Amino acid sequence: MAEAHAHQGSAAPRKTGPARRIGPSLVCLQPHAIAPSCEAPTLVTSLPAPSTPACPDLAQLLHTAVAQAFNAVVITNAALDGEGPCITYCNPAFCRMTGYTEQELLGRSPRLLQGPKTDPQVLQRLRECLRSGTFFQGSTVNYRKDGSSYLVEWNISPVRDAQGQVQAYVSVQQDITKRVRAEQRQALLARALNATQDAVVIANAQAQILFVNQAFEDLTGYRSDEVLGRTPKFLQSGEHPPAFYSQLRDALARGDSCQTTFANRRKDGSIYHAAQTITPLRDEAGTTQHYVSVTKDVTELIARTQELREQAHxxxxxxxxxxxxxxxxxxxxxxxxxxxxxxxxxxxxxxxxxxxxxxxxxxxxxxxxxxxxxxxxxxxxxxxxxxxxxxxxxxxxxxxxxxxxxxxxxxxxxxxxxxxxxxxxxxxxxxxxxxxxxxxxxxxxxxxxxxxxxxxxxxxxxxxxxxxxx
Ligand SMILES: Nc1nc2c(ncn2[C@@H]2O[C@H](COP(=O)(O)OP(=O)(O)OP(=O)(O)O)[C@@H](O)[C@H]2O)c(=O)[nH]1
The missing domain is CATH 3.30.70.270 (Reverse transcriptase/Diguanylate cyclase domain)
Structure with missing residues (x-):
C-alpha cells in the first residue's frame, strides 16, 4: 500500500468509469473511480457468482457493505513496479480517516499518507508481503491531508484471480490513535503506581482485588497473581477485633474515605503495620464501583515509637x-x-x-x-x-x-x-x-x-x- 512514494497533491485524479462486471468471476468494486494506471480491471474476486438465491445482487450488497463499513477500506491495483500500487477504491471511512476526498485519492499511491514518522521498517515488511503475495498486518504513523498525524493499524490481503495471480490488494484500516494513547496513558499510570513507594491496591465494589503495585508485592510478599480476585481478608493478622473491621466496612459503605493503621500479616507470617487510606471511587451516578487503598509501611516507625516509649518509662x-x-x-x-x-x-x-x-x-x-x-x-x-x-x-x-x-x-x-x-x-x-x-x-x-x-x-x-x- 505504501510502495511508491507519491507526493501530496502532485497527481490529479482522473475521471473514473462506471461500475462494471468483468467476466463471470471478476467483480469490480469501484464503480466510478478507476484511476488512469488502473484502467485495466484490477479488483477481482474468485466469488463464482455475484448473486445467490439468498442475495440476488451480491455485487451491489458487497459494494454497499464496504461503502458503509465502519473501518476504512482501500483497494489498490497490483502494480508493484514504478510508482507501485495505486488506489482504485476507497470507502467513505477511509476518506474520513485521511481527510482526502475520494477524487484526491484515486489513482494515487498510498504513499501520500506517509511522512517523517512513518516507520521505514514496517514499510519494508509491507513491501516484502506485497511481493510475496502474503498477508500483511502492521501499524505506523500516517498523515492526513491537513498534515496532522494519526496512528493507523492495517492489514492487506492480496486478491487473486482464478489462476492465482494477484490482481489487487485490499486493505482494512483503523485509526488507533485514541486507543494507543489510552493504552499509553494506562501504561504510564501503571508505571507511576509501580514506581511509588506506597503499596497501592485497587478493588472492585465487592472488595475483590483488581490491581496491586510492586510496592504491595514487596511489602506483603504476595505476588500480584496470588491476590487478584481475592478480598484483602487474607492479610488480616487477628490482632484487631471484629468490630474494627465492621466499623471500617460501615464507613466505606457510607462512601466515606477511611484512614487507619492495620496490623497485617505478610505471606511469611510476620506482622507489618500499615497506615492505610481507603477511598471509594464513585461513578457518575455516585455509586461506589471501586476502592483504592494507599498504604505506607509504618512498621519501623511503630517499633521505634514503642522503643522510645519503653525508653521513656x-x-x-x-x-x-x-x-x-x-x-x-x-x-x-x-x-x-x-x-x-x-x-x-x-x-x-x-x-x-x-x-x-x-x-x-x-x-x-x-x-x-x-x-x-x-x-x-x-x-x-x-x-x-x-x-x-x-x-x-x-x-x-x-x-x-x-x-x-x-x-x-x-x-x-x-x-x-x-x-x-x-x-x-x-x-x-x-x-x-x-x-x-x-x-x-x-x-x-x-x-x-x-x-x-x-x-x-x-x-x-x-x-x-x-x-x-x-
Ligand atoms: N555499678 C553501679 N553502681 C551504681 C549504680 N548506681 C549507683 N551505684 C553505686 O552504688 C553505690 C551506693 O553506695 P552507698 O550509697 O554508699 O550504699 P551502700 O554501699 O550500698 O551501703 P549501704 O546502702 O549503707 O549498705 C555508690 O557507690 C554508687 O556509685 C549503677 O548503676 N551501677
Missing part, C-alpha cells in the same frame, strides 16, 4: 520502670486511695554494701549485680504491682490494694530469697527492706518518707532485714 540497665514512671504509678495508687479508699503499700529495697561490690569487683560487676537483683524482684512481684528502679541500688515496689502485713511478708520472702543466692563472682548479696502502708488522709510523699525511714532502720539495725514503718 524504663530503666536501660535493669528494664524496670524508671523513677519518673514510678512516680506516676505512685500517683495513680494515691488517687485510687483518696477517691475509693483502696489502700496500698510500699517496699523500698536497697542492696547492702553495694559500694564495696563496685569497689572490689568493678562497676561492670556492680551493674550485673543490679540486674540480678532486678530479675529476682521481678519474679517475686505480681503483674499488677509496679517494680521501679528508684535510685542507684534502691528499688521501690508499689503494691495496690495491699495491706501492711501482706507487704511485710512479701518483703521478708524477697530478703530471704536474695540472701540465699550465691553469686559466682561477688558471693552473697543481701537486701535491706523498709515496708509501709498507706494511712487514710496521708500523702504519698509522707508514706514514702515513712517507708524510707523504715529502710534506714533496717540498715542501721545490721542490714539484711525488713523493718516496718509504724
Amino acid at each position: 524504663h530503666d536501660a540497665l535493669t528494664g524496670l520502670l524508671n523513677r519518673r514512671a514510678g512516680e506516676q504509678q505512685l500517683e495513680r495508687c494515691q488517687r485510687a486511695a483518696q477517691l475509693e479508699g483502696q489502700g496500698y503499700a510500699l517496699i523500698l529495697a536497697d542492696i547492702d554494701n553495694f559500694k564495696s561490690i563496685n569497689d572490689r569487683f568493678g562497676h561492670e560487676e556492680g551493674d550485673r549485680v543490679l540486674q540480678r537483683c532486678a530479675t529476682l524482684l521481678s519474679r517475686k512481684v505480681r503483674s499488677g504491682d509496679a517494680l521501679i528502679r528508684w535510685g542507684g541500688e534502691e528499688f521501690l515496689i508499689v503494691l495496690p490494694g495491699c495491706r501492711l502485713e501482706a507487704a511485710q511478708e512479701l518483703a521478708e520472702r524477697i530478703r530471704a530469697a536474695m540472701a540465699q543466692e550465691q553469686d559466682a563472682v561477688v558471693g552473697s548479696i543481701t537486701l535491706s527492706l523498709g515496708v509501709g502502708a498507706w494511712q487514710p488522709g496521708e500523702y504519698s510523699s509522707t508514706l514514702l518518707r515513712r517507708t524510707d525511714q523504715a529502710l534506714y532502720r533496717a540498715k542501721t539495725s545490721g542490714r539484711n532485714q525488713v523493718a516496718v514503718a509504724p
Whole structure:
C-alpha cells in the first residue's frame, strides 16, 4: 500500500468509469473511480457468482457493505513496479480517516499518507508481503491531508484471480490513535503506581482485588497473581477485633474515605503495620464501583515509637520502670486511695554494701549485680504491682490494694530469697527492706518518707532485714 512514494497533491485524479462486471468471476468494486494506471480491471474476486438465491445482487450488497463499513477500506491495483500500487477504491471511512476526498485519492499511491514518522521498517515488511503475495498486518504513523498525524493499524490481503495471480490488494484500516494513547496513558499510570513507594491496591465494589503495585508485592510478599480476585481478608493478622473491621466496612459503605493503621500479616507470617487510606471511587451516578487503598509501611516507625516509649518509662540497665514512671504509678495508687479508699503499700529495697561490690569487683560487676537483683524482684512481684528502679541500688515496689502485713511478708520472702543466692563472682548479696502502708488522709510523699525511714532502720539495725514503718 505504501510502495511508491507519491507526493501530496502532485497527481490529479482522473475521471473514473462506471461500475462494471468483468467476466463471470471478476467483480469490480469501484464503480466510478478507476484511476488512469488502473484502467485495466484490477479488483477481482474468485466469488463464482455475484448473486445467490439468498442475495440476488451480491455485487451491489458487497459494494454497499464496504461503502458503509465502519473501518476504512482501500483497494489498490497490483502494480508493484514504478510508482507501485495505486488506489482504485476507497470507502467513505477511509476518506474520513485521511481527510482526502475520494477524487484526491484515486489513482494515487498510498504513499501520500506517509511522512517523517512513518516507520521505514514496517514499510519494508509491507513491501516484502506485497511481493510475496502474503498477508500483511502492521501499524505506523500516517498523515492526513491537513498534515496532522494519526496512528493507523492495517492489514492487506492480496486478491487473486482464478489462476492465482494477484490482481489487487485490499486493505482494512483503523485509526488507533485514541486507543494507543489510552493504552499509553494506562501504561504510564501503571508505571507511576509501580514506581511509588506506597503499596497501592485497587478493588472492585465487592472488595475483590483488581490491581496491586510492586510496592504491595514487596511489602506483603504476595505476588500480584496470588491476590487478584481475592478480598484483602487474607492479610488480616487477628490482632484487631471484629468490630474494627465492621466499623471500617460501615464507613466505606457510607462512601466515606477511611484512614487507619492495620496490623497485617505478610505471606511469611510476620506482622507489618500499615497506615492505610481507603477511598471509594464513585461513578457518575455516585455509586461506589471501586476502592483504592494507599498504604505506607509504618512498621519501623511503630517499633521505634514503642522503643522510645519503653525508653521513656524504663530503666536501660535493669528494664524496670524508671523513677519518673514510678512516680506516676505512685500517683495513680494515691488517687485510687483518696477517691475509693483502696489502700496500698510500699517496699523500698536497697542492696547492702553495694559500694564495696563496685569497689572490689568493678562497676561492670556492680551493674550485673543490679540486674540480678532486678530479675529476682521481678519474679517475686505480681503483674499488677509496679517494680521501679528508684535510685542507684534502691528499688521501690508499689503494691495496690495491699495491706501492711501482706507487704511485710512479701518483703521478708524477697530478703530471704536474695540472701540465699550465691553469686559466682561477688558471693552473697543481701537486701535491706523498709515496708509501709498507706494511712487514710496521708500523702504519698509522707508514706514514702515513712517507708524510707523504715529502710534506714533496717540498715542501721545490721542490714539484711525488713523493718516496718509504724
Ligand atoms: N555499678 C553501679 N553502681 C551504681 C549504680 N548506681 C549507683 N551505684 C553505686 O552504688 C553505690 C551506693 O553506695 P552507698 O550509697 O554508699 O550504699 P551502700 O554501699 O550500698 O551501703 P549501704 O546502702 O549503707 O549498705 C555508690 O557507690 C554508687 O556509685 C549503677 O548503676 N551501677
